[in-house]
Structures are given as C-alpha cells and as structure tokens.
Amino acid sequence: MSMTWRRPRVLLAKLGVDIHDVGxxxxxxxxxxxxxEIIFLGYALPETIVRVxxxxxxxxxxxxxxQGMHHxxxxxVLELLKREGADxxxxxxxxxxxxxxxxxxxxxVKEVFPPGxxxxxxxxxxxxxx
Amino acid sequence: xxxxxxxxxxxxxxxxxSERERWENITLRQWIEKTGVPERDVSTTASGIPIKRxxxxxxxxxxxxFRDIGFPGEYPYTRGIYPNMYRGRMWTIRMVTGxxxxxxxxxxxxxxxxxxxxxxxxxxxxxxxxxxxSDDPRVRGEVGQGGSPISSLYDMETAFEDIPIxxxxxxxxxxxxxxxxxxxxxxxxxxxxxxxxxxxxxxQNDTLMLFHVGNPPLPLEPALKLSVDLLxxxxxxxxxxxAISVCGYQLREAGATAVQEAAFTIADAMVYVEEAxxxxxxxxxxxxxxxxxxxxxxxxxEEVAKFRAMRKVWAKLMRxxxxxxxxxxxxxxxxxxxxxxxxxxxxPENNIVRTAYHALAAVLGGVQSLHTxxxxxxxxxxxxxxxxxxxxxxxxxxxxxxxxxxxxPLAGSYYVEYLTKRVEEAIWRKLDxxxxxxxxxxxxxxxxxxxxxxxSRYETLLKIESGEIPVVGVNIYQARGSEKPDIExxxxxxxLEEKQVERVRYVKRxxxxxxxxxxxxxxxxxxxxxxxxxxxxxEAASAYATVGEIYEVFREVYGTQQAxxxx
Numbered sequence: 001m002s003m004t005w006r007r008p009r010v011l012l013a014k015l016g017v018d019i020h021d022v023g024x025x026x027x028x029x030x031x032x033x034x035x036x037e038i039i040f041l042g043y044a045l046p047e048t049i050v051r052v053x054x055x056x057x058x059x060x061x062x063x064x065x066x067q068g069m070h071h072x073x074x075x076x077v078l079e080l081l082k083r084e085g086a087d088x089x090x091x092x093x094x095x096x097x098x099x100x101x102x103x104x105x106x107x108x109v110k111e112v113f114p115p116g117x118x119x120x121x122x123x124x125x126x127x128x129x130x
Numbered sequence: 131x132x133x134x135x136x137x138x139x140x141x142x143x144x145x146x147x148s149e150r151e152r153w154e155n156i157t158l159r160q161w162i163e164k165t166g167v168p169e170r171d172v173s174t175t176a177s178g179i180p181i182k183r184x185x186x187x188x189x190x191x192x193x194x195x196f197r198d199i200g201f202p203g204e205y206p207y208t209r210g211i212y213p214n215m216y217r218g219r220m221w222t223i224r225m226v227t228g229x230x231x232x233x234x235x236x237x238x239x240x241x242x243x244x245x246x247x248x249x250x251x252x253x254x255x256x257x258x259x260x261x262x263x264s265d266d267p268r269v270r271g272e273v274g275q276g277g278s279p280i281s282s283l284y285d286m287e288t289a290f291e292d293i294p295i296x297x298x299x300x301x302x303x304x305x306x307x308x309x310x311x312x313x314x315x316x317x318x319x320x321x322x323x324x325x326x327x328x329x330x331x332x333x334q335n336d337t338l339m340l341f342h343v344g345n346p347p348l349p350l351e352p353a354l355k356l357s358v359d360l361l362x363x364x365x366x367x368x369x370x371x372x373a374i375s376v377c378g379y380q381l382r383e384a385g386a387t388a389v390q391e392a393a394f395t396i397a398d399a400m401v402y403v404e405e406a407x408x409x410x411x412x413x414x415x416x417x418x419x420x421x422x423x424x425x426x427x428x429x430x431x432e433e434v435a436k437f438r439a440m441r442k443v444w445a446k447l448m449r450x451x452x453x454x455x456x457x458x459x460x461x462x463x464x465x466x467x468x469x470x471x472x473x474x475x476x477x478p479e480n481n482i483v484r485t486a487y488h489a490l491a492a493v494l495g496g497v498q499s500l501h502t503x504x505x506x507x508x509x510x511x512x513x514x515x516x517x518x519x520x521x522x523x524x525x526x527x528x529x530x531x532x533x534x535x536x537x538x539p540l541a542g543s544y545y546v547e548y549l550t551k552r553v554e555e556a557i558w559r560k561l562d563x564x565x566x567x568x569x570x571x572x573x574x575x576x577x578x579x580x581x582x583x584x585x586s587r588y589e590t591l592l593k594i595e596s597g598e599i600p601v602v603g604v605n606i607y608q609a610r611g612s613e614k615p616d617i618e619x620x621x622x623x624x625x626l627e628e629k630q631v632e633r634v635r636y637v638k639r640x641x642x643x644x645x646x647x648x649x650x651x652x653x654x655x656x657x658x659x660x661x662x663x664x665x666x667x668x669e670a671a672s673a674y675a676t677v678g679e680i681y682e683v684f685r686e687v688y689g690t691q692q693a694x695x696x697x
Contacts, residue, residue, distance in 0.1 A: 016272045018256040019305065019344055022384045025584065025696045026591050032697075040696050043345065045268060067256060068510065068622060072271025095475075097509050097621075098614045115475040115508045116604040119595050 008130030011058040013041040013049045015065055015073040023094060024064035030119045036126060046076040054086050059130035062122075065094040070104065078108050089129040093117065136194040138187055146188055176429035177387030179552045185544035193547050198442070202537045205449065206442040208550065209538035210496040211461040216534035222499035223524050224249035224301060224465060228278030229511045230622050231630045232288035235278035239293055241514060245521055249499055250300040250331075252289065253277035259305035260347055261681025264627070265634040273627040276511075277303070281634045282676045286314040287321075288633075296324045300331040301375070301465065301499075306347055308335030309356045310680040313667035316368075320672070330370035332421060332465070335360055338398040338570065339377040342579040343384040345694060347681075350574060352688035356663065358405045363664035365406075365415045372421040374402050375465065381579070382425035383471045385587020388436045389553060393560035394579050395422060396443055397570040400561075403452055413452035417459035426488040426495075427469040433488075434540055435549035437464070437495030442550075443557050465499040466492040475508040477603040478615045486523050493533060494540055500524060511620045577695050584697065634676065641674040649673045650683055657687040 012028050014021055021042070032038045039056050041049065053061050063074060070092055081088060092104055093113035101112035111125050138146075162169060174180055193199070200206060203213030212218060225242050227250065228235045239250060255277040257269035263281040264273045273279050278289055290300075296319070304311045312333045319326050337353040340346045346353055361373035378386070378395035386394065399420055406416035422440070426433050444462035448454040468488035473481040482505045489502050502520040504512030512520070528534050540546040564573050573579060593599040600606045649670040656666045670680055 016256065016269060017260045017262065018272060018276065019259065020276075021345065021696075022343070022584075022587060026588055029584075029588050029697055030591070042693050042696065067272065067276040069271040069275060071621075072624065095508065095510060097619050116601070119591065 007035055007037045008060065008126050009037045009039070009056070009058045010060045010062055010126055010130075011039045011041060011049070011053045011056060012062045013044045013064070015049075015063055015077075016045070016069045017043055018065075018067045018069065020066035020094075021064070023066065024062070027062065027064075027093065027119065027122060031123060031126065034123050036123070046073055046080055049077055050080040050084060050086070053081075053088050054084060058088060060126050061088055061090045062126075063090065063092045065092060065096065067095070070094070070096060071100065074104055074109065075107055091122075091125060091129070093122070136191060138191065143188065143191065146186060150186060150188065175388070175432040175549065176427070177389040177432060177556075179389075179432065179549060179556070181545075181549075185548055187544060189544050189548040193551055198551065199541060199547065205457070205460060206445045207461065208438050208442045209541055211441065211463060211498070213537075215496060215537045216493075216528070217537065220248070220528050220534065221493065221497050221524075222249040222299070222465075223247050223521060224251045224499045224501055225517065225521055226251050226253045226303065226467070226501050228253040228255070228289070229276075229620070230274040230278070230626045231633070232278055232280065232285040234274070234626070235289045236291050236293075238514075238517070239289070242517065242521060243293070243298075245518055246525055247521060248298070250293070250295075250298060251303065251501060252280075252300065253303040254305070254307070254311065255279045258311075258677055259307055261307050261310070261677055261684070263634050263676045263678035265631045265638075266678060271624070271627070273630050274622045279630050280311060280314065280677065281630075282637045282674050283314045283317050283321075283671050284637045284674060285633065286311075286318050290318060295319060295322075295331075296329055302331065302333045304334045305344070306340060306353070307677055307681065308333045308360055309663060309667050309684075310671060310677045312360055312373075313664070313671035313680070314677075316668050317672040320668075326368055328370065329368065332372040332375045333360060334375045334377060334423065336374055336377045336398065336423075338401060338574055339380055341574050341577070341694065342394060342398075342583060343380050346691045348684055348688050349691045350571075352684070353691075354401075354405065354571075355660075356684070358402065358409065359662045359664050361402065361406055361416065361419045362409055362411065362662055364419045365411055369418065371419065372463075373419040374399075375421050375423045376402065378422065378424040379467050381583055382427060383469065384583050385585075385590060386583045387586050388427065388429065388432050389556045389560065390579075390582060390586060391425060392436050392440050392443075392553060393557045393564075394570075394583075395424065396440065396447070396557060397561055397564045397573075399444070400447065401570045403448075407452070413448060413454035414456045414459045417448055417452075417454050417456075421498075422462060422464035424464050424466050425469050426466050426492040428472050428484075428488075430487060430491050431540075431546055431549055432553070433491040434495045435546055435553045437466075437492070437497070438538075438546075438550045439553035439557060440464075441496070442554055443561075463498050465501070466495075466497045467501040468492070468503045470503050470507045473503060473505075473507045474601060474604050475615065477609060478505045478509060478617055480603055481505040481507060482519055482523070485520060486527070489523055489527055490531075490533065493527060494538075496538060506617060506619060509615065509617075509619055511622065513618055513620045515618070580695060581697075584695075637674055637676070645673045646670070646675045646679070650675055650679055653680065654683045654687060657683060 504516035
C-alpha cells in the first residue's frame, strides 16, 4: 500500500437538462461514503464541465446520460479537454447501448457503466484512474 | 347471541388460535425437520410491513367488512370506485408516446390506436419540459430524445393531426410546463372549432412532485400558483379536464417505498385541494379536477394493497376533512404505469414478463388507466415492436386471463386485507407526521420528502449491490454475453433533431411577430398583477408563441430556483 494515498477527487455532472438524475445522485452518495471527494455539478453543458474540472483539479470526470445526449455532448467534452490540454479521464454512466459504449470508448472515454453496473466497480475504476 | 369481533365470534377466534398453534408446533415443525430445508427468512414487504408465512382470519380481527371493505362503487371504495368495474368498461390503455419529432410522434399515436390503444398519453422531450425551444443551442443533442419536442402550437397540431381529441381522452405529461402545453392543447382544440368544455383529458402539472425528486426551474410558490391557476380555470371552463394529475410514479421511481409513494402523493393532493379552496372553489369543484398517477412495482400484493388503501384514505379525507358532498368527489381515480426502474438492460426480453406482473397488480388494484412499459425501457426508446408487445400485454390480460371478470377478486384474502389495513395505517401515520411539521408545503420547502426518497433509494441500491435484493439476470443468474442484448434499438439521430430545429425556425418566420410580442407582454403584465395566467397563456399559444418564450416570461417575473439537495 502506498503511504501517500489521497482521496480521489471526482466531478459528477449530468449533461444537459434531462430530468433523470437519481442514478448520478446515488453514485455520488456511494462514492462519498467510500472516501471519494465529490464535486457535484448537477446539470451542465460541456464548457462548464471542463472549466470546473480544470479549476477544481479533479482526478476524474463522471458524466450521466440517460436520454441519448451522450452521442453529441460527450465527444464535445473530450474535444474541449484536448483543446485545453487537460488530461482528465472521463467515465460515462446511464442508458448507453453496448454499441454506443464501444464507440465512446474508441473516442477516449475510459469506462462506460450501463444500468445494473455494480457501484463497487465504479469505485474501483475511479481509484485506478485517480 | 355469542360475542362477536368484526364478524368473527370469540369462540371461533379462540379455536383458530389454538388450531394455529397446533399447526405450527406439529405440522409445520415436522415438515421442516423432515425436509431439512431451512425456511427463508422473509419478515417484511418491500416497504417494511411485517409479514409471516401464513395469514388467517386472526389477522383480520381489526377489519370490519362494512367499515373497511364494503361494496365496490360505495364508500370507502376499497373495492373499486365503480360498482361493476371492468364488467362495465375496460380500463383505458394509455401508452406513453412521443419521440423524435411531432411527425414521428403522430405516426406512433396512429400506430398505437390502430392496435387498440384507447387513450392518448403524450410525453415531451427534456428541452420542452424545462421550457426550452428545440432550436435553443443549450439543448443540442437532447431534442426528441425522451419524448416529443413541443415548441409551439404548430408542433402540437402536428403531433395530434387527424386524431379526434374530442372523442378520445388525452394525457399530457407536462412536468414543469403544464401551463404552456395545456394552453397549446386548448388553442389547438379551439382552432379545430371544438367546444373545449366537452374535451376530456389530463395535464400532469404537479409542482410538488418536481420538488421531491426533480430539479425545478421556477421557485416553489409561483410554480404552485401556475398549477393551481390551471385547476381554477378548468373548474369554470373545462369540466372534463383533470388539471392536476398528482404523481406518485416519479417519487417511486426515484426510490420511494410503496408507503412513501402513497402518503406523499396524498399529502401533495391535499395541498392542491387546500390551495384551490383558498381561491374560493369548493372541495367538490377541486376534486373534480384532480386525479392520480401511480407506479406499479415488484412486490405484487403490497402494490394491490396500496391502491386499495389509497382509495380508502382519499375517500375519507374528501368526505370528512374537506366536507365534499358529491360522492364523485370521494373517488380516487388513478392512472398507473409499470415500473421502469424495475426493468433491466440485461436480457431485456425478461422485462416483458416483469411488466405483465406489474400490469396484473394494477388491474387487481382497480386501475382506471394503464401504461405498460416496453421491454427496451432500460436501453432506449420503445421500438414499434416493443411498444406493440407492451400494448398486447394489457389486451391479453383483459381478454384472455379472466382476471377482469370479477370485481376486486383479491378482497377477502386474509393477506391482502391485512396488507391493505397496514398500508392504510401507515399512510395515516405519515400524514400525521407531515401535518405535525406544518403540512406538505412546509415539508417540501424543507426538502424532507426529497431526502427521505433519496435515502430509501440508496438503501435499496446497497441491497441490490450486496445481493440481498435479487435481480434476475443482474445480480443472480447472469448470462454470459447478456451485456450485449440482441434486440433492435430505436435511436433519435441528429438529422431528426435538425428537422425539428428547422420546424421551430419556420414557425418563428411565418407567425405574426407583433401579435406574439403583444400576447407575451399581456402575459407578463398579468403575471405581475398575480392574475390567473391560463387565459393569457392560451392567447399567447394561439399566436404561436413558443414554450421557450412563455417560460422566459415566467423566469423573468418569478426568478429561477436554486439547485436542490442531491444527497
């Protein structure tokens, strides 16, 4: 075990205005209860997500998409991060069909968590990325 | 005459007790010893009501047939709001419909009607429910994703083209935009030359629910005012319209237990009745424009009990507390939707089975109108095939199984009557708690229901995580490769979004801008003067003002709501 282990710092956001936010709220609670520092952004557009992620020096960005907007907005987040030269890993959760999950990973998303994903797997992924 | 306790003689109950003890000590114990199979330890329902392996008339000791159960269509309506229920009319098949563009939505409406749907249920996309037009750059990528975009009267007219809204009832799932969307619907009806006083339907328009689980754009008081404005206007103009459909569904899907869903929903409805009465309406006038929207979830008998108990509590509240005189005001009319959160992305075909059980519980619970989820719910929007199977699920239930042939067939089940009584008591207890802290409006301001619902969901989630709550195909019996379901999916493309954006731009080019500005100014002025805004919203909608423009007026006059607690 490393002696310099620090609490991972994670920004959680929902893209756009979709009302289905229970999933990300639950993920936030679970991570917080397991030693992750949470910056809960709620509803936000890519510009805000990237700006806050950089300002707050987070280790990981977690994005929830329940109604398909990831197909437009997640690539924008990745593009903005690249433009800012910020090397912050992005993970995505929500209603993401398998073929789209693969596509997101090809674009650079580190991991995708579809419905039914274990909370502990989200936690361990964050720890390994942070 | 022998002493009697709610229909059972003391002698009978004493004999029953000793027989039950004998059965437990001999028959049961021997069976368990002989088989060597330990009994599963299941001691409560999903919402925590104590249960045991066998129920007998002993558990109905405190239930009086005439007081607690009675006859269907009579107070306290435990057995159903109509005397002969589905022997008269089948429940309404009302399937949530809307995606992509208003054209696609219209096509799907027609498809569902051709296949036997009997009521309409329009769902809006996220931008529309938050009061953003489809051409707003902030909502790019979200247009038409979870419902139909409705930016203006033009979209409403397209979505309902060729559909006889005067002969079929329509439910509008409006979330935050009850007022503008209702206004567009009325404007459409008037433009068709219809007499709106004869049109039947429902607007969701439940502000309080959106503070318990949503992220409301407007502050509580003005948002509530808009909801009640609509109710008040309907009381004088649209006798067949349910202005507020008080929602338990979203509370449940966000994590509430059956008991929390039931209690919070009724407490919310009480706020609307009281607000309407403060405006000078009678309880009878208010009741006529309020209906309910509930979830049907997994714990089958508890769900049936929930519906029976809610009918009873509502009837008592309306009659005794609010002194409604017309028996029609005591009727707890509800639409139900099968649980989406209970469905899984893994092995999606299994969801057909889950939904069928949920639908059965709704029907045995005396539902008035029902939506059944499609199997692809956890993966995206319903394909035509998935929606048709969901529709057929209801038809098979009604026409083939015989469950609708007898009114309230579970009545008299020791277990179901016991559960109904316990759910009822739990609702009254929660209503008392809410009253003790100053009523539901105050509880909402303090975000107490929000917190409680979130806690319940979190607890459930941890139990699913640990396997304590089994989910077939997810935490037990996971099939290899099930993460790649082999079913067709419906996706809304950016091309479709572009088409809708173009429609909104077209409206903005073609309409009379001067008229729009004038109507919006009148709306703004009426809002400042605290008038009932419904007629002004209808005028604005008739001039093709958009949902974004109307909502912008509200944002200007009322301000915006800060983000509510996430934890």
